[in-house]
Amino acid sequence: MDRMLGMQLFIRVVETGSFSKASADLGITQPTATKHVAALEKRLGARLFHRSTRGVTPTEIGALYYEKCILIVREMEEADNLATLQQSQTRGVLRISTSVAFGRRVMVPLTIGFMREHPQLQIDLSFDDRYVNLVEQGVDLAIRMGQLADSSLGASYLGVNPWVLVASPAYLQAHGTPTHPDELSRHAALIYSTVQGDERWRFVGNGQTVQVPVQGPLRSNNLSALLAAARAGLGVAVLPWYVAHASVRDGAVQPLLADWTLPSQAIHAVFPSPRLVPAKVTRLLTWLQGKFDEGWWATKREV
Numbered sequence: 001m002d003r004m005l006g007m008q009l010f011i012r013v014v015e016t017g018s019f020s021k022a023s024a025d026l027g028i029t030q031p032t033a034t035k036h037v038a039a040l041e042k043r044l045g046a047r048l049f050h051r052s053t054r055g056v057t058p059t060e061i062g063a064l065y066y067e068k069c070i071l072i073v074r075e076m077e078e079a080d081n082l083a084t085l086q087q088s089q090t091r092g093v094l095r096i097s098t099s100v101a102f103g104r105r106v107m108v109p110l111t112i113g114f115m116r117e118h119p120q121l122q123i124d125l126s127f128d129d130r131y132v133n134l135v136e137q138g139v140d141l142a143i144r145m146g147q148l149a150d151s152s153l154g155a156s157y158l159g160v161n162p163w164v165l166v167a168s169p170a171y172l173q174a175h176g177t178p179t180h181p182d183e184l185s186r187h188a189a190l191i192y193s194t195v196q197g198d199e200r201w202r203f204v205g206n207g208q209t210v211q212v213p214v215q216g217p218l219r220s221n222n223l224s225a226l227l228a229a230a231r232a233g234l235g236v237a238v239l240p241w242y243v244a245h246a247s248v249r250d251g252a253v254q255p256l257l258a259d260w261t262l263p264s265q266a267i268h269a270v271f272p273s274p275r276l277v278p279a280k281v282t283r284l285l286t287w288l289q290g291k292f293d294e295g296w297w298a299t300k301r302e303v
Contacts, residue, residue, distance in 0.1 A: 159292025
């Protein structure tokens with residue numbers, strides 16, 4: 001019997017004045033209860049009960065020990081209740097990690113909407129394009145793009161992140177509009193080094209897959225930098241639709257090769273463990289479900 005259960009048994013014996021009643025309350029046999037109290041007395045080196053035919057009463061030391069045990073058990077129960085409360089209610093600090101561009105353009109307005117529904121939560125929203133170790137950095141939930149590596153992390157599929165090829169009207173007027181992916185090898189490419197690091201763009205269309213080697217004046221791991229360069233007429237860029245959409249809408253850039261598609265990325269929410277997921281995390285997961293349906297990137301989100 002562990003020490004906490006031993007204390008609970010001792011408390012019940014004092015309060016009921018009976019080993020049989022105390023053992024029945026805790027679901028153990030009377031001989032077992034007697035044996036554990038005897039072991040407790042041996043460990044403490046003190047007699048805790050006066051035993052008689054009329055029952056058991058605590059000795060002076062037993063009465064003092066009882067008062068301390070009551071305090072300890074109550075503190076433990078309060079600690080357990082607090083942990084259960086925190087696990088079951090949407091409160092406390094929720095630490096979210098996401099990439100810079102996706103965080104600024106997508107997660108900020110979504111998070112603000114979530115906060116309005118859960119005012120007791122405090123959000124810690126961090127942006128980082130590097131891989132973040134959730135456990136080491138105390139992150140409750142991270143948004144990740146692409147195929148997930150096998151791990152012990154919990155994960156929830158949210159949707160798809162589509163990409164688009166764009167260029168400015170000024171660039172197309174000066175260099176011509178490509179009508180087939182193969183023509184891109186003759187154009188100035190603005191290369192996203194995180195995904196297109198091998199400087200090859202892959203397209204699917206007309207029942208075939210085409211991989212095109214590209215080169216150009218700018219390589220960057222920052223999507224906003226590539227969008228700015230495309231808007232300035234420096235070349236063609238492959239960008240997520242959520243990054244390019246506003247610029248397409250205002251005419252600063254336009255989509256190209258409409259009959260061809262670029263590989264999409266799966267969007268996942270990942271969290272430290274699939275077991276005993278805190279309520280604040282499950283609430284956010286529920287909130288995010290449905291936010292990345294088809295055409296989500298064109299949704300206007302108020303900040």
